[in-house]
Every structure is written in C-alpha cells, then in structure tokens.
Amino acid sequence: MRIDVISIFPEYLAALDLSLIGKARRDGLLQLQVHDLRGWTTDRHRTVDDTPTGGGAGMVMKPEPWAQALADVAGAADGLPGGAAADGARRPVLIVPSPAGEVFTQATAYELAGEEHLVFACGRYEGIDERVLEWAAEQYTVRPMSLGDYVLNGGEVAVLAMVEAVGRLVPGVVGNPESLVEESHSDGLLEYPVYTKPALWRDRAVPEVLLSGNHAAIARWRRDEQLRRTARRRPDLLERLDPAVLDKGDRAVLAALGWSVGVDGLRPGPGAGLGAGNEAVAE
Numbered sequence: 645m646r647i648d649v650i651s652i653f654p655e656y657l658a659a660l661d662l663s664l665i666g667k668a669r670r671d672g673l674l675q676l677q678v679h680d681l682r683g684w685t686t687d688r689h690r691t692v693d694d695t696p697t698g699g700g701a702g703m704v705m706k707p708e709p710w711a712q713a714l715a716d717v718a719g720a721a722d723g724l725p726g727g728a729a730a731d732g733a734r735r736p737v738l739i740v741p742s743p744a745g746e747v748f749t750q751a752t753a754y755e756l757a758g759e760e761h762l763v764f765a766c767g768r769y770e771g772i773d774e775r776v777l778e779w780a781a782e783q784y785t786v787r788p789m790s791l792g793d794y795v796l797n798g799g800e801v802a803v804l805a806m807v808e809a810v811g812r813l814v815p816g817v818v819g820n821p822e823s824l825v826e827e828s829h830s831d832g833l834l835e836y837p838v839y840t841k842p843a844l845w846r847d848r849a850v851p852e853v854l855l856s857g858n859h860a861a862i863a864r865w866r867r868d869e870q871l872r873r874t875a876r877r878r879p880d881l882l883e884r885l886d887p888a889v890l891d892k893g894d895r896a897v898l899a900a901l902g903w904s905v906g907v908d909g910l911r912p913g914p915g916a917g918l919g920a921g922n923e924a925v926a927e
C-alpha cells in the first residue's frame with residue numbers, strides 16, 4: 645500500500661518511523677511518504693493561509709498550494725501524465741481529517757486497508773478552502789473523516805491514528821494475524837479482559853477458568869465478558885448488533901444483564917447496565 649501525508653508540520657509525523665508501522669515501512673509493506681505543503685508554495689513567505697471570505701475568526705488554507713500538491717501526489721502514484729484518474733487506474737482515496745467528517749471507525753479502517761493508495765491532507769487553522777475538495781474529486785475519491793466529536797488543532801494527530809489503524813490491517817504488518825481477529829470492534833463488541841503471569845498478583849487472582857486448559861470454557865467465558873463489558877461501557881454498540889450473531893449462551897448472558905433480544909435488534913430493559921462508573925467494582 646502506498647500512503648502520502650501532506651502537512652505543514654511534516655516533523656509531526658516522525659512517529660510513523662517507529663514500532664510496527666516503522667518496521668512495515670522498512671520492510672516495504674507500506675510505501676509511506678510525508679510531504680511539506682510549503683514545498684508547493686511559490687511566494688517568498690511560503691504562505692499557505694489567508695483570511696476567511698465573508699469574515700470571521702481565524703485563517704483558511706489557500707487552495708493553490710493544495711491543488712499543486714494533490715495533483716503531484718496523485719500523478720506520482722502511477723506515473724501517468726493524466727494522474728491517477730487516467731483510464732484503468734484505480735483512484736487514490738483522499739482522506740481529509742475534519743471534525744465535520746464522517747466518523748472513522750474500525751469498519752472504515754478495514755475498508756481503507758483494501759485500497760492501493762491513500763493520501764491524507766492535514767488541515768490547520770479553520771481548515772482547507774472547500775473548493776479544493778470539490779476539485780480533488782476529479783482525481784480522487786474524497787472522504788472528509790473525523791476522529792471523533794471534538795476539535796483538534798490540526799489533522800496530524802488524526803492522521804497518526806488513522807494510518808496506524810489502517811496500516812496494522814495490511815497483511816504482514818502485524819506478525820500474528822490472529823491477534824486482529826478477536827480485538828475490540830472487530831465483531832461489534834469490545835474485547836474481553838486480558839491477563840498475564842503471575843496468576844496471583846497483589847492478592848488478585850486471574851479468573852480460574854483461564855488456568856483450566858479447557859479451551860471451550862475459556863472461549864465461552866471470554867465471549868460472556870465481551871458482552872458484559874460492552875453492555876456496561878458501550879451499550880450503543882449492543883443496540884447496533886445483529887441478533888443473528890448471538891448464540892444461546894449469548895442470549896442467556898444478555899437476559900441476565902437485562903437486555904431483550906428481538907428480531908429487530910437488542911434493547912436494554914429497565915435494569916440493564918451499571919453505567920461506566922465504578923468500573924473496577926463492577927468487573
């Protein structure tokens with residue numbers, strides 16, 4: 645997979661040299677390049693922003709250095725003079741981090757991990773002139789994407805999170821692909837609690853079933869814990885779960901937690917959920 649990140653703070657992305665993503669770059673699994681947007685400016689001051697048309701606070705990123713940068717990066721992807729939109733070429737995906745974008749989820753990460761070329765355009769100030777996104781749609785599939793319902797100072801932090809979430813799903817990046825299967829959000833539920841040695845630590849024992857060697861019992865316990873934890877911390881996820889994925893054991897656990905399971909989905913009853921507070925006691 646090829647990934648290009650364009651930013652006015654390329655040094656912010658230095659963390660992408662570390663850990664598994666850094667190794668994937670060195671191993672050639674990810675061709676990741678970080679570009680300085682100011683490299684596409686033409687004035688002495690390397691200006692990338694201007695005042696907002698119509699008035700208001702802050703500054704807006706000017707269209708021109710962005711257009712040059714995006715055209716070059718898309719064109720460089722396939723070496724064609726017409727850029728990536730040329731006949732037969734798969735369009736690169738332009739991800740524009742924005743608190744006004746669709747929310748980035750694990751499902752998005754899986755979707756993007758199947759792409760050949762991702763380009764991330766890090767906004768700063770009040771964001772990028774909207775016409776850049778319209779214009780870029782001629783060459784790219786454009787996806788404004790939010791990390792969550794809060795506002796950051798720039799797109800770089802969001803890009804670090806998204807590149808890591810997508811990159812680790814690219815085959816070969818995570819050594820043991822099985823570790824991706826049971827993770828939080830991979831099946832619509834949160835992951836079960838995990839433990840390591842020693843079996844007894846500061847008077848706290850690991851759940852006995854995990855020492856039993858009974859793989860079926862361990863799998864059942866883990867599934868039950870997934871359901872309990874999700875009901876407690878993220879009931880919204882349970883409400884979105886397809887009832888068809890629930891077996892008899894799941895349904896019994898949910899009933900004990902006060903949830904009803906109908907053909908149209910899962911609904912919390914009056915006694916459902918302890919809330920997120922007092923978590924340690926609840927667990």
Ligand SMILES: C[S@@+](CC[C@H](N)C(=O)[O-])C[C@H]1O[C@@H](n2cnc3c(N)ncnc32)[C@H](O)[C@@H]1O
Pocket residue numbers: 740741742743744766767768769770771772789790791792793794795796797798799800802
């Ligand atoms: C200060 S923010 C601009 C916020 C913008 N004026 C708004 O209210 O939608 C500057 C940049 O930070 C990035 N950013 C801020 N919050 C973000 C979020 N929740 N997810 C992704 N990117 C974000 C975007 O690149 C954005 O252009």
